[in-house]
Amino acid sequence: MNLNVQISWDSYLAQFGEPPGYVDFARVGPTSHEVAMMVIETARLSRGDSSVALTWFEGVTADARSSAARLLRAEEHEVAFVSSTSHGLFAAAAALPAGGAILVPRGEFPANVYPWLRLAERGGPQVRWIDSLRVTPEIIAEHLDDSVGALTVSAVDALTGYRAPLGALKEVLGPDRLLIVDAIQGLGAVPLEVEAADILVCGGQKWLRAGWGAALLLIRDRVAGRLLPGLGGWSGVENPFGTGGAQDGLPPGAESHSPRDTSGPSPLGTADHPRPPLPGAIAHTFTNPDFPAVAALGTAIDLVLGVGTTAIGDQITETLGVMLDTARSAGAQVLLDDLPATERGGIGSFRLPGRDPLEVQRALSDAGLVTTARNGWVRLSPHATTPNEAAQRLAFGLRTVGES
Structure with missing residues (x-):
């Protein structure tokens, strides 16, 4: 991947070769030449020494995180990789404390409905429906009371194309309520007020044109302390394998901030669990990402950044x-x-x-x-x-x- 490299418009267009009548990017976006070559390279490396491949994947993942942070105007540790938009939304839903309510537009794509319904069944915030084709600040204001702790909304509606005014929505919600954004129909396609999102998720297979298997999960520092570990698994905790070294078992790009445990290994050579969550969005991951898919996603994001x-x-x-x-x-x-x-x-x-x-x-x-x-x-x-x-x-x- 070429970080921070600007490219000409003609060079950007030359990357793609879908049929001239393909106008279905809201469903899936055909990938670029560079993305396809990255997928081939990851497959080639995977046939050889896995330790060499893993080291390479770690570097590419770090590059992809840096590119994603630029696109989202975020700090790198605020970005993690999950498998899909749905995965990211379920992680967000599982991270919300119990009680209260979350506002959900009834016409949302189902991926942004079922996480909230499923977690409501398990003690999470209760779903309060919004019946409107356009989620405006005025409509949100009408639904606010002391029980509402969050709003989830698509940055761009999958059927109408309505682009939500994220900045104005966040202003109405205020700092004490979360704005959760499903950005898959907008990120990389049109300018979005991403700074307004407290939590944002976006898969790579549509407008980013990265193919399947990887998605962005953004959790801003300003709200991280109010969230539960939720779906956080071994990849989201500090030193999950014990005491062999300060960084043993950390996912690529993760850095431990806890004092090293020097009490010696347990009889089974494992750590005492549960371990403290890692800082940043990675705390909400439950395993390593699909590294080849992350490599493709990072390559696709670099192309978007290259032309803007x-x-x-x-x-x-x-x-x-x-x-x-x-x-x-x-x-x-x-x-x-x-x-x-x-x-x-x-x-x-x-x-x-x-x-x-x-x-x-x-x-x-x-x-x-x-x-x-x-x-x-x-x-x-x-x-x-x-x-x-x-x-x-x-x-x-x-x-x-x-x-x-």
């Missing part, structure tokens, strides 16, 4: 705007049609009145477009690499539907 989220987001906004205008011209109804471009992520959904969305999606597929049909809507989610040809394919596909 603003440049990527501007191109995504322009391309999506053209595609939504094309749909409107064909008589389509756009979900949240009055949403300004500054409040929309890279997602727009539409439907043709009187037409089955699956029928429309099939026609678009015949025209060479890859989309998702969900909840009665056809979802468009182009990337900065999506060419103008995609809008032409959309116009042709919708025209064929109208003629049928």
